[in-house]
Amino acid sequence: MSQQEIVMDVRDVPQKSKWLMLSLQHLFAMFGSTVLVPFLTGLSPAVALISSGSGTLAYLLITKGRIPAYLGSSFAFITPIISAINDSGVPGAMIGSFFAGLVYGILALLIGSFGLDWLMKVLPPVVVGPVIIVIGLGLAPTAIDMAMNVDGNYSGKHFLVAIVTLAITIIGSLFFRGFFGLIPILIGIVCGYLFALTQGIVDTSTISDTWSSIVGADSIGTFFGAIFVAPGFTIPFVDYNPLDVFSWSVFWIMVPVATVTIAEHIGDQMVLSKVASKNFLKKPGLHRSILGDGVATMIASFLGGPPNTTYGENIGVLAITRVFSVFVIGGAAVLAILFGFIGIISDLISSIPQAVMGGVSILLFGIIASSGLRMLIDNQVDLGKNRNLIVASVILVIGIGGAMVQFNIAGVDFKVEGMALAAITGVVLNLILPNKEDAYGNGKMFEADENNEEA
Template sequence: MSEKIIGTNERPPIGKWIPLSIQHVFAMFGSTVLVPALTGLSPTTALFTSGIGTLIYILITKGRVPAYLGSSFAFIAPIILVSGKFGVAYAFGAAFCVGIFYTLIALIIRQFGKGWVDRLLPPVVVGSIIIVIGLTLAPVAMGMAMNTSGGADGYSLVHLSIAGVTLAIAVISSIVLKGFFNVIPILVGIVGGYLFTFIMGSFIPAYHLIDFTVISNAAPFSVPTFVFPKFAIIPIITFMLVALATIAEHLGDTMVLGKVCKKDFYKDPGIHRTLAGDGIATSIAALFGGPPNTTYGENVGVMAITGVHSVWVTGGAAVVAILLSFIPPVGAFIQTIPAPVMGGVSAMLFGIIASAGIRTISESGVNYGEKRNLTISSVILVVGIGGGTIIAPISESVSFELGGVALAAFIGIILNLILPKSLNDIEEETAEEMIQHEIDK
């Protein structure tokens, strides 16, 4: 860590400011472009909306919170599901509504505090949902890692070897490397897997999976591709239920960032402002055709390591991201990344998401000796990972469908609200009543 801490409102000299901002771009770049790469969206648009979203967030939080906003992994599964069934424009419409939902929750928190959020979404529910989010994406990672088509067919040992090397590089870098490189193992893994594929492809035709023609055909400068949203009730409900978990995740991220910066962002500028900033940034991103945004732990890690907590630095990173989005060769180069490379890093990344859910449960002290907690987690995990779905016909051509993460979140919230505080206590009371009944007889 650097000896001198640069505070949230301090602006470094331009000679340090630019490289410090570029460092943040490297930290967020791999994850921000991975989401559109996995969901079929435009990487350059994701970069653009990430930068715009971060600047909006800084504005709404009065320039006091040095967070960087990138593409949210929690919405990968909903984007894939909704895009496949309704079309990608409806995924953007649902994402826009998520941003509005965040903002409404922020207004309620400002008025009544956040105690009701803790009651609605305790750690046992949030942690279990996060586990489901990570594990439901596992087949996506394995499909890219093992198969030529990225689906269930076309098994390829070549693809698997590339994914294995990529995963090994990412894992080793997260354990062995020190300093800045320790917080960007995903990016290191992508670069390493890409170089491995390129070198192997130069000698073995089966490994020739990189096509540079898309780069040569790309214009030197253009406006990012924008897709405007459409709206339908089922996609909106699907995204809203996942959003309940990401709101709770936002509260935790903001607390961690506050600890790193040694400030209480819950009070100044207020958790309602940070959540509103996240929400409005997500709605704006959806209007331009970008994935939902979220505060990035990668960039928090950079702040913790460097001691640079400046809003000016994260704002500078946002400007760099916007500039990169207008350079088509950047997006074209990202498209050349082979599917098994993305599959290898996804195997680690999606596992990290699931592990974050386990960590949420563990650090909050959830007691699985209580059958209430055990019941809630069990049902959420089975319904979510098992792909449970409710399909209710509305008319001959239209049906209501709710499944996967969204259904698991809905059921988990309902169970948390209706189950008695302790099923163990109820069992003890029932046993005592049975004994008393026998005595009375």
């Protein structure tokens, strides 16, 4: 794409009359997915929005305002967060999230010092692709349970709501064009919610109470107090002592997942570079973007939100609008933070029935699994080669089967399970099996476009 096609370049400041609408587009594009992750994990959607906005602002600062990327809640961490919360509560999950973000920082230093080739040897497509498939298929039971069960019992009414929500989301994904084609998830949730209202399965009492407080406010102070509400942050050294909740089990549940999300991050940077006709991997550099992603995840861990990652939905907005201004992205981040403090929005999100989210999740989790398969296909990984077939097969069965390794060292319990164990096993197998060159396919997974230089 030529530079002449760009409507607004990376450092251009939009006109005030257009700034709000351009930023709202990005907010809507990320909204459905960002609130879905905390909804599934039991975290606060309001905190997730604030974490998303704060993380994006930090990312823009670290990348020197040169990469127009928006960061939202990471789907890869859904299962690890649930496991970590079951093990050590929300504080323990946040400690694990912090260390996962720290991995990004360490990796950024290594890439800045030694380049990218060594990372390709550790994370070839034959490892990353199957692990991504595990992420999607591992979440499949959660989606189905949310879609058709209420307190463990089958409900035809709830399943109907889920199917209608799924159908609308699919129709939106296939047939909507322009901006609406970028937000089929949000449209599916909204339409599913409206249908759920007709089925009588939506509890709107909290929304009504909040709205009554706003309408019945007898002073400006009371009015703003009813609108703006501090969400339920989980802050270290305020709500808990990190040393008291740290668990090696949670560490091994959360940290290995960073290897997969880092690979996804690199892929997003390559796509974004092509869309914007610049080479962001070279300037400001992949080490900066990875560091920004890691810092965003650590910020989320300080607030009680899910880990962050760059969002493909927002890259889609950039591709269609050709508006690459980081000021537009920053505006969306500020709006996300503001939305997180508006109580009635939090009440509205909390009132969404599980059946609606389950319907959307059926498609989303399937897409995650399919994207792992696509990585293998795009990189032309030959599964006719025995070593590739072995690596992929072992990763899939260990990850989806829920295998676990538990051991005790010096009185300290360690536990590695599911996706984390699958990722570690895949990396080790790939490093020790012969014919390593077969694992790379066509070798283009992390290959930057040399002709895609920044002007």
